[in-house]
Amino acid sequence: MNNTHYNNPTFEQLFSQINPEIASTFTDKQIEALKRGFSYNKSSRHFLNIRVSIPxxxxxxxxxxxxxxxxxxxxxxxxxxxxxxxxxxxxxxxVIGFLSILSICCFTIFSFVLSSLNLTSPLSYPTSIPWIYDKSECEYTDRVWRDDKCWDYEHSPNF
Structure with a gap:
């Protein structure tokens, strides 16, 4: 095999697997043409090219x-x-595994983002305060005394 300026490991590996009796029949021109065919071509590059060995x-x-x-x-x-x-x-x-993992990740991230936002409801929910039994203490805490109960009209459901 003639060594020229076209060195390509893929070609070398492939050519080494050819039966030596057959390889010896190739002319220098044929070998040159094969090497050029295996040479690096910029148009064959991929936009995305990820190759990973997983141990x-x-x-x-x-x-x-x-x-x-x-x-x-x-x-x-x-x-x-x-x-x-x-x-x-x-x-x-x-595909099923990949989509499942992607869905779980998206759900987790979405849940985390939503929980980190301090979403408070603009609505208030009145509730009675069971540990306040008299009107003066109720009014002192800026609540409303009604029907013998202390009512909090600004009670948050997130309390």
Whole structure:
């Protein structure tokens, strides 16, 4: 194999897996063309490219999330749809799990934000104060004495 200025680890790995008898039949021009085909292409970059290995004991697990503008042909899209169907059991379980976690997180954050806002009701709810038994003490606390009970007309339901 001719070493030229096109060094690509993916190409090197793939080419090393070709049977040596077959690899020896490639001409320098063919190898150059293959290397150029594997060379870095800025137009193949994705807008979003997240690749994570998740260390789960006894499992080699990884997650890849790619997003960007669609550049595949309609024929290729149709053929890949048959090769890689979206609604498989594992994909469905992942989507359900992801949406469940997202919903729980959103609910928790929403609940926290609402509880941190000091939302007070503009309405007041009158209630009798059971530990005040006489009119003078009731009026002294800026409440109203009525029907032999001390009433608080500004009682908050958050009390």
């Amino acid at each position: 789960i004991p006894r499992l080699g697990f990884y997650l890849v999330l790619l997003a960007g503008s669609e550049r595949r042909s309609q024929n290729r899209l149709r053929s890949e749809k048959g090769l890689y169907p979206f609604w498989t059991l594992s994909n469905s379980l992942f």
